[in-house]
Amino acid sequence: MAGSTLEIKDLHVEIEGQEILKGVNLTIKGGEFHAVMGPNGTGKSTLASAIMGHPKYEITKGTVLLDGEDVLEMEVDERAQAGLFLAMQYPSEISGVTNSDFLRSSINARREEGDEIPLMQFIKEMDSTMDYLEIDKNMAQRYLNEGFSGGEKKRNEILQLMMLKPAIAILDEIDSGLDIDALKVVSKGINKMRNDEFGCLIITHYQRLLDYITPDKVHVMMQGRVVKSGGPELAQRLEAEGYDWIKEELGIEDETVGQNA
Amino acid sequence: MKVDTQLPYDKEYITQYSERRNEPQWFRDTRLKAADLADELPMPKLEKTRIRNWNFTNFKHEVSGAQIEKYEELPEKVRVLLGEKSANDNLIIVRNNDVAYASLSKELEEQGVIFKDIFTAMSENEDLVKKYFMQEGVSVDENKLTARHAALLNSGVFLYVPKNVKVEKPIQVVFWQEDPEAALFNHVLLVADQLSEVTYVENYVSQNENEESVANIVSEVFALDGAKVSYGAVDNFEKGTTTYVNRRGTVGRDATLEWALGQMNDGNTISENITNLMGENSLCHAKAVSVGRGDQKQDFTAKIVHFGKESEGYILQHGVMKDNAASIFNGVGKIEHGASKSNAEQESRVLMLSQGSRGDANPILLIDEDDVTAGHAASVGRVDPVQLYYLMSRGISKQEAERLVIHGFLSPVVKEIPIETVQNQLREVIEGKVY
Ligand SMILES: Nc1ncnc2c1ncn2[C@@H]1O[C@H](COP(=O)(O)OP(=O)(O)O)[C@@H](O)[C@H]1O
Ligand SMILES: [Mg+2]
Numbered sequence: 001m002a003g004s005t006l007e008i009k010d011l012h013v014e015i016e017g018q019e020i021l022k023g024v025n026l027t028i029k030g031g032e033f034h035a036v037m038g039p040n041g042t043g044k045s046t047l048a049s050a051i052m053g054h055p056k057y058e059i060t061k062g063t064v065l066l067d068g069e070d071v072l073e074m075e076v077d078e079r080a081q082a083g084l085f086l087a088m089q090y091p092s093e094i095s096g097v098t099n100s101d102f103l104r105s106s107i108n109a110r111r112e113e114g115d116e117i118p119l120m121q122f123i124k125e126m127d128s129t130m131d132y133l134e135i136d137k138n139m140a141q142r143y144l145n146e147g148f149s150g151g152e153k154k155r156n157e158i159l160q161l162m163m164l165k166p167a168i169a170i171l172d173e174i175d176s177g178l179d180i181d182a183l184k185v186v187s188k189g190i191n192k193m194r195n196d197e198f199g200c201l202i203i204t205h206y207q208r209l210l211d212y213i214t215p216d217k218v219h220v221m222m223q224g225r226v227v228k229s230g231g232p233e234l235a236q237r238l239e240a241e242g243y244d245w246i247k248e249e250l251g252i253e254d255e256t257v258g259q260n261a
Numbered sequence: 262m263k264v265d266t267q268l269p270y271d272k273e274y275i276t277q278y279s280e281r282r283n284e285p286q287w288f289r290d291t292r293l294k295a296a297d298l299a300d301e302l303p304m305p306k307l308e309k310t311r312i313r314n315w316n317f318t319n320f321k322h323e324v325s326g327a328q329i330e331k332y333e334e335l336p337e338k339v340r341v342l343l344g345e346k347s348a349n350d351n352l353i354i355v356r357n358n359d360v361a362y363a364s365l366s367k368e369l370e371e372q373g374v375i376f377k378d379i380f381t382a383m384s385e386n387e388d389l390v391k392k393y394f395m396q397e398g399v400s401v402d403e404n405k406l407t408a409r410h411a412a413l414l415n416s417g418v419f420l421y422v423p424k425n426v427k428v429e430k431p432i433q434v435v436f437w438q439e440d441p442e443a444a445l446f447n448h449v450l451l452v453a454d455q456l457s458e459v460t461y462v463e464n465y466v467s468q469n470e471n472e473e474s475v476a477n478i479v480s481e482v483f484a485l486d487g488a489k490v491s492y493g494a495v496d497n498f499e500k501g502t503t504t505y506v507n508r509r510g511t512v513g514r515d516a517t518l519e520w521a522l523g524q525m526n527d528g529n530t531i532s533e534n535i536t537n538l539m540g541e542n543s544l545c546h547a548k549a550v551s552v553g554r555g556d557q558k559q560d561f562t563a564k565i566v567h568f569g570k571e572s573e574g575y576i577l578q579h580g581v582m583k584d585n586a587a588s589i590f591n592g593v594g595k596i597e598h599g600a601s602k603s604n605a606e607q608e609s610r611v612l613m614l615s616q617g618s619r620g621d622a623n624p625i626l627l628i629d630e631d632d633v634t635a636g637h638a639a640s641v642g643r644v645d646p647v648q649l650y651y652l653m654s655r656g657i658s659k660q661e662a663e664r665l666v667i668h669g670f671l672s673p674v675v676k677e678i679p680i681e682t683v684q685n686q687l688r689e690v691i692e693g694k695v696y
Contacts, residue, residue, distance in 0.1 A: 081656050092648045
């Protein structure tokens with residue numbers, strides 16, 4: 001058994017009555033790293049949010065299955081329990097809730113009542129993971145994302161990823177706002193997750209993250225659809241030549257979702 | 262409901278009550294004068310809360326409480342406030358208005374700290390009590406309820422910390438209304454003399470979900486020049502009690518007063534917390550949290566008045582409303598002429614958990630001086646669905662996510678409660694009220 005499988009089939013999503021995703025198809029298996037690339041406003045975050053169950057997004061058509069189970073029928077917490085994780089582009093700030101209490105609640109939510117993670121074990125794991133990600137120790141006691149810098153928020157998402165060990169993770173613009181050192185640290189964390197069981201969908205509109213994390217497959221999104229898929233060489237071509245050649249190839253003038261091809 | 266506006270207790274009753282207790286003449290006179298005023302004066306003026314139908318007159322005035330010999334006699338409700346066998350040696354337990362247990366460490370006693378029943382203090386520390394009792398702080402004639410307070414006073418504690426004395430361990434008082442009909446006309450008089458330091462924590466506990474009663478509480482706190490006072494409170498009267506609580510601070514030069522109030526009553530409540538920053542460079546943090554549930558109506562005022570130059574006042578009020586509860590949160594920062602370089606900040610936030618609940622935040626800044634800074638933030642809203650989504654996306658259930666957000670919302674005050682057992686109890690009260 002090589003981990004879980006996430007299948008996205010013909011996914012259509014609306015926000016406030018406007019269709020943003022217009023039929024996305026994508027399958028991610030345990031052990032695989034996929035990259036979804038595309039300029040701003042092409043529907044990448046919408047895809048991630050719809051899979052996780054963000055309250056603003058309405059699914060009008062299509063299915064999302066995790067190991068054959070209908071994800072769209074699940075509450076958000078059930079999706080997480082089933083093995084999904086989303087590192088958000090804009091994580092929420094929650095005042096008065098310490099990072100460490102939040103993480104412990106998240107871990108315990110996956111365990112049976114009476115089988116909570118022992119406090120010392122939790123502290124040890126959190127400490128060593130924070131060390132690995134070069135996160136300042138006082139972040140454990142700070143309120144969840146409150147007053148965090150952009151980079152701190154991203155590291156904190158990866159801290160959660162590493163502590164929660166999901167089956168399939170979606171990382172939405174995990175590289176944005178990071179300087180090169182931070183980017184290296186975050187990549188190191190993500191690469192540490194790599195094994196036969198773990199599947200990952202990395203969303204980015206820069207190629208530079210893929211210098212540190214080599215994807216198995218690369219997909220390009222435009223106008224709310226996956227318009228091109230390929231291997232790692234596709235990312236390299238995008239870095240060298242940008243997106244214009246794809247637009248030309250497909251006859252797309254405006255790649256954002258407001259437009260129809 | 263029939264509502265009497267006049268009390269069933271007249272001047273003759275008051276005279277006899279006072280005589281039975283051998284009170285000094287000056288205090289008997291104060292009571293009788295107050296009784297006259299109580300007839301004449303209007304009820305406190307509340308802009309947005311109607312109190313016409315609240316019970317202010319149906320209660321039992323004279324009750325008594327037996328001495329507490331053993332920790333085991335205390336009900337669970339009181340025990341949780343004290344922790345294991347009560348490690349606190351600076352503790353008073355008031356049971357049905359009588360001091361039923363009192364202890365003060367030898368060390369503090371030797372340093373001249375006074376911590377006792379207010380009636381005893383009237384005789385034994387007459388000068389001090391006379392000087393501060395309802396003089397510069399809360400006046401007898403502010404309204405009908407302050408006058409009734411003086412006329413019918415039946416409980417109280419006096420705490421005095423002499424000059425330069427720094428009390429390290431918190432001083433705790435538990436007011437336990439064991440008799441469900443017992444009215445509490447309670448006065449807390451706390452005087453921290455120059456350059457002294459003290460932490461005081463009080464708890465109000467009643468057991469009257471069904472029986473009607475009244476709590477009329479006045480706290481006067483004096484932080485004299487250079488003193489530091491930290492005042493924590495958890496009010497936890499049950500549904501039957503109508504509460505009027507008036508906590509007033511007077512802060513001298515270079516002195517600090519920090520309030521942390523957990524306003525967790527289940528009955529209708531008027532709570533007023535006013536601090537006068539008299540001295541130059543005086544500082545006050547007035548923090549309060551509350552939870553409203555059922556049909557209860559509450560009116561909260563947090564007000565800081567700046568008289569001294571370079572004085573700083575920070576108000577923070579956070580309230581959670583559920584069911585059909587309604588609350589008004591008044592926040593008032595007032596800077597008097599001459600209080601230059603002062604800073605008045607306030608934040609009032611209300612979180613609504615149900616369709617039927619109501620919460621109003623009224624931030625007010627009144628400024629009579631040019632060279633000052635001031636600011637306010639106010640919000641009334643629901644739990645942010647995107648915050649819940651974020652928490653739930655980590656596997657946390659919706660209910661647990663809401664719990665985290667609510668506790669987080671109330672934590673700026675809860676974490677300021679000075680005694681850990683009381684802090685934990687406040688968390689549990691919140692938990693009990695919200696779920
Ligand atoms: N909250 C919203 N309300 C209305 N429209 C939105 C909202 N969020 C996104 N959109 C629309 O969806 C498009 C795609 O957004 P998004 O999925 O965030 O793109 P990407 O992540 O690729 O930059 C945006 O260009 C915008 O037009
Ligand atoms: Mg995006």
